[in-house]
Every structure is written in C-alpha cells, then in structure tokens.
Amino acid sequence: MKFVLYLNSNFIMKKLISLLLLVLTLSAYAQIDRVEPAFWWVGMKNPQLQLLIHGTEICNRKVEIAYPGIKILKTNRACSPNYLFVTLELDSKTIKAGKFDIQLTQPDKPTLTVNYELKNRRKDSRKREGFSSSDVVYLLMPDRFANGDTTNDNVASQPDKLNRQNPSGRHGGDLMGIMEHLDYIKELGATAIWSTPLLENNYSRGTYHGYAISDYYKIDPRFGSNDDYINFVTASHQKGLKIIMDMVSNHCGIWAWWMSDLPFEDWIHQWPTYTQTNFKFNTINDIHAANIDKKQFTDGWFDRMMPDMNQQNPYFWTYFIQNSIWWIENADLDGIRMDTYPFNDREAMAKWAKAITDEYPHFNIVGEISLENSQEIAAWQKDAVSPIKSNSNLPSVMDFILQRDLLKCFNEHGKPWENTGMNRLYNTIVNDYLYPNINDLLIFAENHDTQRFNYQTKGSLAKYKMAMSLLMTTRGIPQIYYGSEIGMTGDKDKGDGDIRRDFPGGWAGDSINAFTEKGRTPMQNEYYDFTAKLLNWRKNKTVIHTGLLTHYVPENDVYVYFRYNDTEKIMVVINNNETDQTIKTDHFAESLENVTTGTDVMTGKTFDLKSELTIPKQTALILELH
Numbered sequence: 001m002k003f004v005l006y007l008n009s010n011f012i013m014k015k016l017i018s019l020l021l022l023v024l025t026l027s028a029y030a031q032i033d034r035v036e037p038a039f040w041w042v043g044m045k046n047p048q049l050q051l052l053i054h055g056t057e058i059c060n061r062k063v064e065i066a067y068p069g070i071k072i073l074k075t076n077r078a079c080s081p082n083y084l085f086v087t088l089e090l091d092s093k094t095i096k097a098g099k100f101d102i103q104l105t106q107p108d109k110p111t112l113t114v115n116y117e118l119k120n121r122r123k124d125s126r127k128r129e130g131f132s133s134s135d136v137v138y139l140l141m142p143d144r145f146a147n148g149d150t151t152n153d154n155v156a157s158q159p160d161k162l163n164r165q166n167p168s169g170r171h172g173g174d175l176m177g178i179m180e181h182l183d184y185i186k187e188l189g190a191t192a193i194w195s196t197p198l199l200e201n202n203y204s205r206g207t208y209h210g211y212a213i214s215d216y217y218k219i220d221p222r223f224g225s226n227d228d229y230i231n232f233v234t235a236s237h238q239k240g241l242k243i244i245m246d247m248v249s250n251h252c253g254i255w256a257w258w259m260s261d262l263p264f265e266d267w268i269h270q271w272p273t274y275t276q277t278n279f280k281f282n283t284i285n286d287i288h289a290a291n292i293d294k295k296q297f298t299d300g301w302f303d304r305m306m307p308d309m310n311q312q313n314p315y316f317w318t319y320f321i322q323n324s325i326w327w328i329e330n331a332d333l334d335g336i337r338m339d340t341y342p343f344n345d346r347e348a349m350a351k352w353a354k355a356i357t358d359e360y361p362h363f364n365i366v367g368e369i370s371l372e373n374s375q376e377i378a379a380w381q382k383d384a385v386s387p388i389k390s391n392s393n394l395p396s397v398m399d400f401i402l403q404r405d406l407l408k409c410f411n412e413h414g415k416p417w418e419n420t421g422m423n424r425l426y427n428t429i430v431n432d433y434l435y436p437n438i439n440d441l442l443i444f445a446e447n448h449d450t451q452r453f454n455y456q457t458k459g460s461l462a463k464y465k466m467a468m469s470l471l472m473t474t475r476g477i478p479q480i481y482y483g484s485e486i487g488m489t490g491d492k493d494k495g496d497g498d499i500r501r502d503f504p505g506g507w508a509g510d511s512i513n514a515f516t517e518k519g520r521t522p523m524q525n526e527y528y529d530f531t532a533k534l535l536n537w538r539k540n541k542t543v544i545h546t547g548l549l550t551h552y553v554p555e556n557d558v559y560v561y562f563r564y565n566d567t568e569k570i571m572v573v574i575n576n577n578e579t580d581q582t583i584k585t586d587h588f589a590e591s592l593e594n595v596t597t598g599t600d601v602m603t604g605k606t607f608d609l610k611s612e613l614t615i616p617k618q619t620a621l622i623l624e625l626h
C-alpha cells in the first residue's frame, strides 16, 4: 500500500512506530474499531446507506444482517485489507427503527459482531428552515471566545496543550464557554452562530483553528463531547439562535485516523513530491486554463499538514455526504458553512449540495468562495450561468467583494470618476444582476481570515457605525465577527493569532469582562450599544430581509439607497466625508414618492425631507419613512 508523506524524517519515524504498534495491537486482537456512520435513521429520502467498517484484516469476511427491511446491496473491499464498504438499502415501506447485529463471518475464524442502530428522525426534520437574510450571523472561534470548562484545557489524547501566551496556541475556549454566553449573543441581536470547526484536530501544534480535522465524527475533546455539541445546539434553539456548522471537505489533518491506513491510494491526492495548491481559484472558470493549473489548484495540498482529499473517489464522497447529513440530523443543524469551496472538485460539490438539499429542501449552505470579482463568485451560486455548464446547487456564497470594499472605502474619499469611497459600494452592488439570488449572499466586513475592521479604521467608532449600518440594511445575510461589537482590534500582518484574540471576560481572571454592561469600558459600551440597537431593530424588518433595493450614484461621497416593499420603506444615507453634507431631496423623488419626513432608527430624530437633508460628517442615517 503506497502512501506518500511529504514530511521530515523525525515525523516519518514517529508515524512508522505508531503504525507498527497499531499493527502489533490489531494482529493480537482481531476486532472492529470503527463503523461509520455509527448510527443512522429510518425515513431518509435516500434509502441507501454506506457503512465504512475498519478492523484487522476483515476484507475477506462476509457481512450478514438479519433485520426486516434491510438488504445488503453490495460489499466492497478497499486496497487496505482492514476495510469493508457495505452498502445497505433500507426499505422505506417496511423498515422500523431499532437495533440489530452486523455479523462479519469467515470460515475457521470467530465471528465479529457490531451492534448497529437505526433511529427515528427528529420531528419535522425535513422541514427545517436554514439561515436566511432574516438572520444576523455571529462568527466566533471557540478556542478564543470563552473558557467554560478548564478541566478540558489539556486532554491526554491531544498533543497540542494549553498555551495562552502563544498566539497560535490553544487558549482553552470551549462549548461550555459559548453555552454560558448565549444570552450575550442573543441580546446583541444576532440570530445565528457560526463557530469555526469543532471537530477533533489531533496534531501537535497550531490546532486551535480547527481546520485540520482528524476525526469527522468526533467533537474535539478540548471543546467538549458530541453530546455537549448537541446540547449546545438545543440550548441555542431554545433561545432562538440558529447554528451553522463549519465543515471542511477539501482537506483533512495530517494525523487524521485514516492516514496511517488509507483505504485506497486515491482516498487523498498524492503527488510524487509535495505539491501545494497554486491558490488560483479562477482556473476553474477560465476557458483558457491549462489542465495542469486546474489540477494543481484542486488536487494540490492546502498545506503540508492538510492532505488534499479526493472527492472523485466514490467511497470517500459517499462517506463525506453521509457525514454532513449525520451532523444535520444528529445535532439538528440550521446551516453549513463549507470551507475552501472552489478547492474541491466542482462536480462532487454539486452532488454534495444536492444530496443535502434533497434531504432538507429549506436548508442553507454557504460556501467560502474568496474570489477576486463578483462574476467569479456569482458563478458558484445555484442556478448561475457559468462557463461550467453544470449547476453548483450551492444556495449561498460569500460576498468577499463587498468585504474588501468595506475595509477600504471609509479610509478613502471618492472622486466621481474613481472606484474609491462610496463609489466602491455602489460599483459592487451594481453587479448584483450576476447573482441568481441576492438575498443569499453572506455579507461581512471581516472574518477570522481577514484584517480586523477596527484595526483597518484605526479604531474609528464613526467608521464602524457606518459599516454596520450598511451591512444591516443592504441586501444579503449579515455576518459579524466576535469582538468587533466591543471595538476589538487586531492586525493580520502580525499573524492570524492577532485577529483571533481572546474575548475579554471569557477567562477567569480577565481584567475586563466585556460580556456585561458593567464590565465593559465606556468605549466598549458605545460599540456594543450601537450594535445591539441596530441588530435588534433589524430582527423584524421584513423590508430589510427581502425588500427591493434602489440606489443612487454617490455624489460628493454620499451614498443613498432605499429598501422597500408593499408596506414599508427605508432610506439609508451614508456620508463618508469629514464635513457635514447637504443633499437636495428632489433628486430622490422617484423613491421618496411625496414622503416628507423620516425618523432615524438609531437616534429617534425626525428629519424633514421636503427639500434638503443635512447629514452629519461620517454618519449613516437609517430613516424609516412616513
């Protein structure tokens, strides 16, 4: 069995020793150490279930199941003798939830038995509503948010130990920490939580971010258990908060459990020497692209620590699709955020997204598609016209273009002929015709991979307020990044650890507790109060969630747009100047339609709109029109 490791000799020696120990252990005790998924459900739309069974030299065994409604369609060997892939068909008419034995027999050898369970699905599981433009998503990194359980800070099985002094070390945050602050998130006005990955990352360093997964069916013990995760989702739902799970299909971690015994050589992409992806996203849609460039983009490794998984291996891809569905059904999820989306095989991802939305028609999935222009991002959204003719089936994409605009536009002053200042926002929104569904764009000023907004604007509260006003009133699904709402800052150029600092108050002994009004500094309260008021106002504003949008060419760096439906109309005016600006309101007559006053949502102040409107410097007005 060939497996190329592009690592140093010390690492290889360690792996060889652990592999040798594994072989010695397994040969002494023939056993089954994994069946994945560990359980499943009756009543799924797709009647087939693929079981991955892993155990010492089980490949020649016959699989037997005696349970009404189950038929074994096929049993496949892998390249490694320690795997069997068993495909079952569950007869929807006759099958009932229950437990049964799976027996693996072989002449002259003791029979191996696995107890398996088919459960009943959650009530109305299929009807679940995903997150949408009626939500505001709160993105957090669990290791950096709050440490609710210090007993899990160091876990014997995990080599990367607690080190709060190291910006790339584990800081101890966990599921209990998030659980303890659900009220904080709720009162802020967010309605959904996207946590960066919580699954096990068993490498020796830099694991806190969670994107090098070693076990796709197990919550990292430093965050909690699988049961803790389910309890976290249940508690969040009770508070009206939806949960979006961050998933990674492009790569696993170098110490993923299967890396010492790959089922197939092509379970991951292997190259003669270590080959990194070229990070050239646009090769996928490029009609002129060379095949080698396309191949290196999708099949090259993201990092030496992150083997590139092969979505074209049908056993792997069924495994992964089932894994996603298992988490949705088991943990009762409301959405998925899929990492490094274009780095995956496009056709496989289309199949994955379809399999999920076939099973959950109202579910939402957002793909991380960090491309350079709106055309290329839009080409990944479901039903888009793209050079690749097939449908991606992906409901939501991320508006990285607006994000880059927001980091720049408030530090510039737009001349009419330049793409600067408010013209950036206008010019990006102009491209909305490219998106099949503009309400399903995740919009944000920053996330865990970008520069911190408050750093970029040198801690300007005024600029923060303008950016938040834009995000909470334009089209799409707003996402905010933990800590921004209290003015948290951090410099990406100093490393990712700096934009992922610990939330103040999340650790016992923190000098500031920004989770409470009393604990926050006066400045933190100014950030928080503005954010909470704006987000809570947005919660029930259908006109913002799904209303139409008309915008006007910015004049003198003032951007004006309207959101409207049959019953409501909102006028948003953003003045990006360091001086007050007065605009003539007759220019907006087609939108104002004889409305003469508007009340600012944030200050409660009513403005006369009959002839002129004066907007204070560096201010956004959100006017409810009467």
Ligand code: CA
Binding pocket: 147, 148, 149, 150, 151, 152, 153, 172, 173, 174, 222
């Ligand atoms: Ca902890």
